[in-house]
Amino acid sequence: MSLANLRTHYTSQIDPQQLSDQKVTLAGWVHEVRDLGGICFVVLRDREGRAQVTLVKKKTDPEMLDTARKLVRESVVSIRGMIKPESKAPNGYELIPEEIILLNEAQSPLPMDTTGKVEAELDTRLDSRFIDLRRERTTAIFRIRHEVLRAVRSFLTDRGFIETSSPKVVATATEGGTSLFPITYFDREAFLNQSPQLFKQILMSGGLDRVFEIGPIFRAEEHDTRRHLNEATSIDIEASFCDHFDVMEILENMVAYIYEQVIENASTSLAFLGAELKVPKLPFLKLTYDEAIEIVNASSDEMLNWGDDLGTMAEHIIGEHVYKETGESHYFIIDWPTEIKPFYAIPYEENPLLSKAFDMMHRTMELSSGAQRVHVPEMLIGRIESQGLDPEGFEFYLKAFRYGMPPHAGWGIGCERLVMSMLGVDNIRDVVLFPRDRRRLSP
Ligand code: ATP
Numbered sequence: 001m002s003l004a005n006l007r008t009h010y011t012s013q014i015d016p017q018q019l020s021d022q023k024v025t026l027a028g029w030v031h032e033v034r035d036l037g038g039i040c041f042v043v044l045r046d047r048e049g050r051a052q053v054t055l056v057k058k059k060t061d062p063e064m065l066d067t068a069r070k071l072v073r074e075s076v077v078s079i080r081g082m083i084k085p086e087s088k089a090p091n092g093y094e095l096i097p098e099e100i101i102l103l104n105e106a107q108s109p110l111p112m113d114t115t116g117k118v119e120a121e122l123d124t125r126l127d128s129r130f131i132d133l134r135r136e137r138t139t140a141i142f143r144i145r146h147e148v149l150r151a152v153r154s155f156l157t158d159r160g161f162i163e164t165s166s167p168k169v170v171a172t173a174t175e176g177g178t179s180l181f182p183i184t185y186f187d188r189e190a191f192l193n194q195s196p197q198l199f200k201q202i203l204m205s206g207g208l209d210r211v212f213e214i215g216p217i218f219r220a221e222e223h224d225t226r227r228h229l230n231e232a233t234s235i236d237i238e239a240s241f242c243d244h245f246d247v248m249e250i251l252e253n254m255v256a257y258i259y260e261q262v263i264e265n266a267s268t269s270l271a272f273l274g275a276e277l278k279v280p281k282l283p284f285l286k287l288t289y290d291e292a293i294e295i296v297n298a299s300s301d302e303m304l305n306w307g308d309d310l311g312t313m314a315e316h317i318i319g320e321h322v323y324k325e326t327g328e329s330h331y332f333i334i335d336w337p338t339e340i341k342p343f344y345a346i347p348y349e350e351n352p353l354l355s356k357a358f359d360m361m362h363r364t365m366e367l368s369s370g371a372q373r374v375h376v377p378e379m380l381i382g383r384i385e386s387q388g389l390d391p392e393g394f395e396f397y398l399k400a401f402r403y404g405m406p407p408h409a410g411w412g413i414g415c416e417r418l419v420m421s422m423l424g425v426d427n428i429r430d431v432v433l434f435p436r437d438r439r440r441l442s443p
């Protein structure tokens, strides 16, 4: 038996009028079997939808009827038959079978319900992700993620960016050694990289001019929040002869474009999730760090959680404030104190206490950080030292600055945070197929 004969169409590709009385073969999972005595319905489900297979007892070969009745839910089948338009059936047709091939029988009971009648706990769903993905709602998230990444690639390619990849196994920390996973690399210690930052900057010295990368970042932070993973997907750009305002403009336009593309290409998936997207208005509001602090101070004083960043509660207060004032969820915070931003962010010449660094925020959380970078080697060494780091560990990076490094700027935006903020999903684990967090290392 050739596998090519197991399927001629997806369930969604059947036009009941055009294919009326014609033979097709569908393949997928047994979603449901309803045996009503004189008539038996099998609902076949594939990636694109469902089809009703109808077996009328009097008109059906007894052996095939027996096979159909005994089908166990979620088994894999291929069913060849005739298309009959039927307005009461899903998609407006039913399939009158001529042959049912059981390709692989599912055990029962299933690890979790797939019909959507009972909502399983997130942990249960993640433990049996393969079954969870058989629910349209779950698949919808990953179809939308695909559209997001497709839009990113097309947007950046159209603007002259070249897609590159940087190593994930590295010898030095990007921003100091606190939040890295150490690994054994032959007889040496190495780390999983927390960001492509240093490498994408080296590429600017190489003259690639505009690059982007979509790849994993690893953070060994022990937080257990709804918006942190220990392995995440970062969308990063770096662009030469640009300042922070230039790359902010690229970022906000990209976000708006992604929303447009998802609305255009993933409407069915959005409907499954009950998500209604509104394309964010351009340009995004720009608050200075000082203005952001003022908003927080004006609203409360005891809830603040100052770390070396804007605390979570502060982010919420500002996000709600901006939303109330503008009706928009996205905004920038610019002009950060140099002290609390990484060494590679360039300070303003006229006020070195502030840097040309920014965060792009969603009402609910930080989505992106970026900056114009330090491109002068002496200044960079000074900045590395002032953050208590040893420039010697950064020699491979510093070298690229000594032989002609153009001024440049860039940002990184978390793919998962982008998707979850877009869809109103409140746990980041929902938008990752196989999340890695403090407790979860399998599957
Ligand atoms: P936060 O302060 O929210 O923990 P961060 O400032 O440490 O984030 P950056 O180093 O600025 O994060 O990384 C750039 C972007 O990458 C973040 O804005 C976020 O969208 C994403 N990102 C960073 N760390 C994580 C993580 N642990 N889980 C998911 N996404 C992350």
Ligand code: MG
Pocket: 359, 366, 368, 369
């Ligand atoms: Mg950040």
